[in-house]
Amino acid sequence: MGRAVRPRPRPRATYHHGNLRSALIEGASTLLEREGPLGVTLRGAARQAGVSQAAPYRHFPNKSALLAAVAEAGFESLVRTMHLAARRHRGSPAAALEAMAKAIVRFAAEQPSRYRLMCGPAVRGRDHPSLLRAASAAWDLLTTTIRECHRAKRIRPGDPAQQGFVFWSTIHGLAVLVVDEQLPPPVLRAHSLEQLAGYATTVVLAGLAP
Amino acid sequence: MGRAVRPRPRPRATYHHGNLRSALIEGASTLLEREGPLGVTLRGAARQAGVSQAAPYRHFPNKSALLAAVAEAGFESLVRTMHLAARRHRGSPAAALEAMAKAIVRFAAEQPSRYRLMCGPAVRGRDHPSLLRAASAAWDLLTTTIRECHRAKRIRPGDPAQQGFVFWSTIHGLAVLVVDEQLPPPVLRAHSLEQLAGYATTVVLAGLAP
DNA sequence: ACCTGAACACCGTTCAAGT
DNA sequence: ACCTGAACACCGTTCAAGT
DSSP: OOSOOOOOOOOOTTOSSSOHHHHHHHHHHHHHHHHOGGGOOHHHHHHHTTOOTTGGGGTOSSHHHHHHHHHHHHHHHHHHHHHHHHHTTTTOHHHHHHHHHHHHHHHHHHSHHHHHHHHSTTSOGGGOHHHHHHHHHHHHHHHHHHHHHHHTTSSOSSOHHHHHHHHHHHHHHHHHHHHTTOSOHHHHHHSOHHHHHHHHHHHHHHHTOO | OOSOOOOOOOOOTTOSSSOHHHHHHHHHHHHHHHHOGGGOOHHHHHHHTTOOTTGGGGTOSSHHHHHHHHHHHHHHHHHHHHHHHHHTTTTOHHHHHHHHHHHHHHHHHHSHHHHHHHHSTTSOGGGOHHHHHHHHHHHHHHHHHHHHHHHTTSSOSSOHHHHHHHHHHHHHHHHHHHHTTOSOHHHHHHSOHHHHHHHHHHHHHHHTOO
């Protein structure tokens, strides 16, 4: 048959060198974006990495551990995004809160499957301590900003954790509604997601005003 | 071996009579409570109903349709619970809102898998109109109560849908945090879920005050 | 009209075996 | 130390066949 142009398997890069772990995380993320949360598969991630179906078990005890690693990277990315949003409002913690709210909702709208995975039942934080740590960094950023609002007299005195959880519930709730496409169409038609996030922030801040 | 006491398959009841559909919904709900959202299986629901693995396809086009039916029953139950909670506060719509908030969070805490299924990616409302109708009944109840708050001068004038979505985001967000076990332990230790739901309602109502 | 049995293409996971 | 190949017990779904 001579030198037929036959499709070759993807170049293997340099696995066998210790970076299969991150290649699997990347492969799972690719599947997540392309196929949704239900399309993420251990075998599929292995295929993406150009490796046999049993290879992942050298790096993760089970599927859930791989998903937890993907979720962890998601939280790191989310916290980075929140930081960036807040940084532009250094002197005004209330404005920083609003910017973070919009950033969270934008993050969820742009990568719904990722956001769902980060919060969903596929990974139970209890079983994955490093995922818990990544998630609590978001909480910390939030409560820190709440404390700044105290100092700036934009929020009445009180337990920052308790006040923060109301804020987080509201924004996370909106993000989840967006991700699950559960916002009633009339609301969606009348307002952009940014407007909704801004409005929700305004209401909660007014409710917490001194 | 004489009359050995051998375990018999569950009595078949009277399927073949048109109630296999509801038997499958019940079987799936049983699995949902017992094994969690990831343990719900079409084959398992068929087993629960004492029927072959292919039988469900006479009644549901696919697994997602069965899950949507389970989710639909969940929304009906939730709306009933909300109604009951609100009914005891006929003259005070603000108190009714708070009672509904607590009822929603209690519902989610008591049946986390069910609540997750109702909102999660396993069933996309868009593909299941009757699920959408069941879900929007909850929204309707909420906006109706918001309108009563307008009349009672407990909430400032404004679009009930927009105000309702903030309230719903907050309570749904809290419910989802509970279901996903994402509330920080310090918050949980200091307050009961009822207290958290009450506090969140108070904050949002204050933010929407005239 | 409603259900069964067998089959297909997929999973997650395990385990001996290779280098 | 790291990976492969084959196997096991499960899925969702289809389809001929039974009554």
